[in-house]
Amino acid sequence: MTTTPAAPIDPLHSERPGVYADALVEVRRSAAAPPHAIRTASFAFWADRERLHLVHQLPADLVDNDLAGLIAGELFAPGWLEGSELFERLMTGIVLSISPDPLTAWTLFYRNTLDRLTHAGPPAEGGGRRGHDLVEGSLAGYAPVYRHAHELIAPGSMLELGSCFGFFSLLSAGHLEVTASDLSTNTVRLLARVAPRLGRRLDTLVCDAARVPRPDASFDTVVALHLLEHMSSEHGRAVLDEMRRVARQRVVIAVPYEEEPTAAYGHVRTFDHDDLAELGAHSGWRWRVHDHHGGWLVLDRR
Incomplete structure (x- = not known):
């Protein structure tokens, strides 16, 4: 992969409909992955000289801030990937790959997140909504924090x-x-x-x-x-x-x-x-x- 410094993430820019690409990553939805790609439950990814490539088939109703826990649990916790910048670019890419229009994609992300924060119950023992370990980035983890903050x-x-x-x-x-x-x-x-x-x-x-x-x-x-x-x-x-x-x-x-x-x-x-x-x-x-x-x-x- 290239080591050229990447420009800051622009969450409202997508060069091609349904595809997010920058100097470090390219993210596509419902695309084919090559045979040598590494596969997890939700993703397939591989690297070339230019960038890290990731494909997924996540449905629109699962595009919310629990993506943080999903990405962390499947890609970073096992040691496949590392670094907060790469993490942020992959999360941005997954959101932007959901819709040809960036603002529509982010509005969906926000609506889903706020709805689940509003209706979230207590954190489940041993895992979050998608079965990954309950980490600080999950909605089940954040909901009681937000509720308690409002009490204060x-x-x-x-x-x-x-x-x-x-x-x-x-x-x-x-x-x-x-x-x-x-x-x-x-x-x-x-x-x-x-x-x-x-x-x-x-x-x-x-x-x-x-x-x-x-x-x-x-x-x-x-x-x-x-x-x-x-x-x-x-x-x-x-x-x-x-x-x-x-x-x-x-x-x-x-x-x-x-x-x-x-x-x-x-x-x-x-x-x-x-x-x-x-x-x-x-x-x-x-x-x-x-x-x-x-x-x-x-x-x-x-």
Whole structure:
């Protein structure tokens, strides 16, 4: 495969209908795979000098954020593939291969995801909806995190840092004044394009979570759900300081508990109860730490 640096992922661009291709990957739906391809339950893939090729036959109703767990479980956990960038490009490619129109494909992805988050029951013992191990990226794993976050947020304005696809912000938009932010310009642009199609109103902002271009005390609540595990300890402390700066009343942080960072999702560090308590003591605010499908740090202005 080529080692040429690849351009950033553009989730709204597809050169050919039903095919996603960039410098690293090519993804097709319902295409034939060569005899030498490696086959899993859901995918066939192979590499040449140019890129990694992947084909699948996933039905449209299974195109949601549980793709993260499916890709991780079948392609990355066994050691076939590695690297968060490759992971993100494959996931983007699978979504875009579902429809000739990129925005239609992403709207389907979002509708399916929000519907399953809204109606998700408790996580199943030993596996997610598709039978893969219940990992941090699965909807069954995220649903109780989102529900608990809503229990901690009072009515008013909310800023979500590191919103990624923005599922939590979209779920919150019906009863909060929401601003979703992320470092990725293209991810934020995608959220801004899809939200009106879903009947959701929110503001979007492109920024580093440690440098929010808003005045002090701009939002009643500032949240970071499963963000700090993607950052170094130093960067994470800077994010916490910035959250306190722009929060008027409360800061809510959630992290997964892992024995090792999940590299496929871009995790670079792990947390336990004591790590969160250390951050709380550093904050200078009233704080408490508790466990609920991972760890939570809640700060309130004195």
